[in-house]
Amino acid sequence: MNLIAWIIIICEISFWLVILLGLFTRYIWKKPMLGLFILALTPIIDLMLLVFTGYDLAQGATATMAHGLAAVYIGVSIVFGKSMIQWADERFRYYVTKEGPKPVKLVGREYAFHYLKGWGKHVFSYVIGAGILAFVIFFINDATKTEAMSGMIRLWTLIVGVDLIIAISYFIWPRGVKA
Template identity: 35%
Template sequence: MIAAVIVVCEIGFWALILSGLLVRYVLGKRRIATWILASVPVLDVVLIVAVAFDLGRGTPVGSIHHLAAYYLGFSVGFGPAMIAWLDVRVAHRFAGGPPPVKLDKDSEAHRRYLWEDWFRAVKACAIAAAVLVALAYTVASDEQAATLLSSIRPLGLVLGIWFLAGPAFSRVKQSAS
């Protein structure tokens, strides 16, 4: 059941974003588009309620429950940036907006982007961990709680790898003057 809810939430996430941006730029209805885009977090609430209900029924914790918490964290942590990224492209394509800026990999702007992206990952992992802790201490049995809490550790590994692959070794090319 939870896998289906995750799939529905993911499809709903993209459907709301795309329809909100199309309503904004193709139909020119900014107020309606804002309401559509503002409704995206409702999907996150649906997901967490479904997971809480499933755990409250005594369902053994499986990887799908962990995935739901991870998905929720990354949806909240990266959702606004993904919407902004897509917004620029839809505005350019349908409303005559400026073209998306492509960052030079050796620029200060690219380095700043890598740090911002990593901090989004920190936020996403913190939210996922908070969801796992909240579920463990509210609806889960002792056995379920132990399993939920054990799934926080991989988030640190994700952040470590992300840091090393992203901002840790980014360099700004010095101009030869």
């Protein structure tokens, strides 16, 4: 595994550790403002990944799938970051502190619409990540060095299409509804 792949793994672990630390500070130590400050640090992780990846490519590295995955990670993190933190917050309050309401499990049409909304966010994250990839491809201007990034765009396009099919399937075969 190359350095960028390890940096992505470190960033993902750091993202969840920062969230846990922020929630722990907010609810266990009863320091809500400090907890909010810690949670607000999560975009810095994305910025660090962007800097490391950009630096590696600027030094002449041939783009790998890991470089492409970094763009995917950034797009997904920008679009889904707030909702992932909210998801973790709800579960932390309920399961750890026993203070919040039980997280609602959506079923039927509610889940189908929720998933479709998530697919819309997926498309938005795709636009951001694929935009980053396209910019890098344009900037480097060497198809042999950016072949993996072009491949990542094709793969992600396929994944977004499959995700749409899954979203539509929940309207046809609703989740959690007993026949």
